[in-house]
Amino acid sequence: MKVTVSRKAHFNAAHRLYRKDWTNSQNEEVFGKCANPHYHGHNYELIVHVTGSIDPATGYVMDMKVLKDLIKEKVEDQMDHKNLNEEVAAFSDLIPTAENMAVVIYNWLKPHIDKKHQLSVTLYETPRNYVSYSG
Numbered sequence: 290m291k292v293t294v295s296r297k298a299h300f301n302a303a304h305r306l307y308r309k310d311w312t313n314s315q316n317e318e319v320f321g322k323c324a325n326p327h328y329h330g331h332n333y334e335l336i337v338h339v340t341g342s343i344d345p346a347t348g349y350v351m352d353m354k355v356l357k358d359l360i361k362e363k364v365e366d367q368m369d370h371k372n373l374n375e376e377v378a379a380f381s382d383l384i385p386t387a388e389n390m391a392v393v394i395y396n397w398l399k400p401h402i403d404k405k406h407q408l409s410v411t412l413y414e415t416p417r418n419y420v421s422y423s424g
């Protein structure tokens with residue numbers, strides 16, 4: 290029997306979607322407003338899902354306090370109020386789309402999640418646009 294526990298988190302960050310090897314007009318054509326050279330921000334909503342068996346000793350799949358602190362330290366503290374392109378090393382050569390961000394967040398969290406458990410992350414860039422990654 291597998292059960293999924295989920296924790297929601299939130300952070301604000303700025304980004305710009307562009308390729309250095311494309312002209313400004315090419316970038317604008319592909320990335321639209323997100324190519325704005327002056328950057329722009331999003332209110333990101335993150336949901337982290339951990340799936341596993343219930344530990345009969347505790348009744349937990351995973352202690353949510355531990356998950357909360359892990360997300361705070363590994364994700365929020367790294368991204369909140371940051372310019373993703375300029376300040377987060379993971380995006381120095383990677384376009385900070387929601388897709389790439391979900392993979393980066395997954396990779397940051399994965400080493401700290403019990404190997405018996407399955408990890409999945411869902412990242413909302415806007416209330417209507419969101420991406421998911423499960424490894």
Ligand code: NI
Nearest residue numbers: 304323329331
């Ligand atoms: Ni954007």
